[in-house]
Amino acid sequence: MRKGPLKIALLGYGAMGQLIADRARAAGHTVGLTVTSSHRPADATLVQQLALADVAIDFSSAGAVLANVTACAAAGRPIVVGTTGWAADFDQSKLIIDRAGGAMVFGANFSVGVNVFYRVAEVASRMFAAVEGYEPLIEEQHHSRKKDAPSGTAVKLKHIVERAVKRRIDVASTRAGHIPGTHRVGFDSRVDQVLLTHTARNREGFADGAVLAAGWIVGKTGVFEFDHIMDDILPKEVS
Numbered sequence: 001m002r003k004g005p006l007k008i009a010l011l012g013y014g015a016m017g018q019l020i021a022d023r024a025r026a027a028g029h030t031v032g033l034t035v036t037s038s039h040r041p042a043d044a045t046l047v048q049q050l051a052l053a054d055v056a057i058d059f060s061s062a063g064a065v066l067a068n069v070t071a072c073a074a075a076g077r078p079i080v081v082g083t084t085g086w087a088a089d090f091d092q093s094k095l096i097i098d099r100a101g102g103a104m105v106f107g108a109n110f111s112v113g114v115n116v117f118y119r120v121a122e123v124a125s126r127m128f129a130a131v132e133g134y135e136p137l138i139e140e141q142h143h144s145r146k147k148d149a150p151s152g153t154a155v156k157l158k159h160i161v162e163r164a165v166k167r168r169i170d171v172a173s174t175r176a177g178h179i180p181g182t183h184r185v186g187f188d189s190r191v192d193q194v195l196l197t198h199t200a201r202n203r204e205g206f207a208d209g210a211v212l213a214a215g216w217i218v219g220k221t222g223v224f225e226f227d228h229i230m231d232d233i234l235p236k237e238v239s
Contacts, residue, residue, distance in 0.1 A: 006214060009033035009053035011068045012060030012083065016203060020057055023207040024214075037061065043071060050075035055214045062086040062148075069093040069104065078103035078217040082110050082210050084152035094223045105217045107226030108152030110209030114183070115230045117198040121157055121185045124196060125164030134187040134194075136161050141174040141182040149173040153183055161185060 006029040010017045013034045021031045033049050035041070037060070041049060050056055050071055055078050058068050062085035072079040073096050081104060086093075090106075097104045109115065128134045138161065140154040150158070150171040158171055181200040186193060200206075209226070216229050 003215075005029050006054045006218065007032045007052065008211075008214060009035070009050055009056040009077075011035045011056055011058040011079075012037075012064070014059070016059040016082070016206065017057075019203055019207045020059065020210050023204065024211050027211055029211065029214075035060075037064070043067075046071045047074045050077050053077055055080065055218050057210050057214055058083055059210070062089075065089055066093055066096075070096055072104075073097055073100035073102040076100070076102065078105075078220065080104075080110075080210055080213045080217060081106040082206065084108060085148040097223050101221055103217050103220045103222060103224075105213045105224045105226060105229070107209075107213075108156040109206065110213060110226055111200065111205035112209055112212070112230070112233070113205055114153060114198055114200075115209075115226055116234075117183070117196070118156065118160060118227075119230075121196060122160050122164065124185070124187070124194070125161045128187040128194070129165045133189045133191075135189070136165055136169055137172070137184075137186040137188060138169055139172045139174075139182075139184040139186070141176070141179045143178050143180065144175050146175060149175060151181070151183075153181070157183060157185055 008024050008029055008031050010031055013036045024031055032053055056072050057080045059082045065083050065086040066089040069079055138157050140151050142151055150173045154171045158169055162169055180202055184195055184197045186195040213229055
């Protein structure tokens with residue numbers, strides 16, 4: 001993991017981009033470039049500006065990710081992609097990074113707590129799959145402005161649980177008010193219910209995780225999921 005301050009470029013400067021800028025500066029880093037949807041430089045200019053940064057963090061929109069990945073690859077700079085809903089462009093993005101010898105880290109959720117929650121859900125799912133009478137469930141809630149449903153985090157949980165129980169599971173999604181994000185994985189039987197819940201109190205956990213990922217990806221080559229960072233953080237006996 002990179003030690004010392006970073007020069008960070010922010011691709012997307014909405015609520016999350018602004019929070020990441022605040023958290024990055026609090027950690028001693030500098031934000032040298034911010035790109036918004038209404039003020040996006042021409043491709044060649046963007047590549048030149050990205051070359052002055054150590055790493056880029058993308059919290060833009062699903063439709064902008066491929067262009068941002070392409071620009072970072074051309075600039076020879078790693079990119080952290082926290083945007084969700086861009087799965088259709090993942091394979092092409094990976095190909096661009098691989099061909100350029102670049103680096104990218106992505107994840108459905110950059111909260112360290114959520115990523116530990118993934119692993120707890122995986123272990124619990126395997127245990128309940130081994131006994132009879134329990135059916136899994138997944139629920140998620142977010143604020144009314146969130147466009148994708150189910151959330152990327154819920155989709156990741158769905159894949160984790162389905163691998164363990166070897167059956168298809170539906171996700172129940174709610175969009176209302178100002179909910180930062182709540183995810184539940186449950187196991188229901190005739191006699192009881194076990195419910196695992198992660199509730200985000202605010203978005204700072206996502207921002208801190210993105211800054212952590214930025215320091216981790218500098219100097220690396222390849223395409224990584226946030227899980228790889230967790231492998232470095234967690235003790236080997238539990239990871």
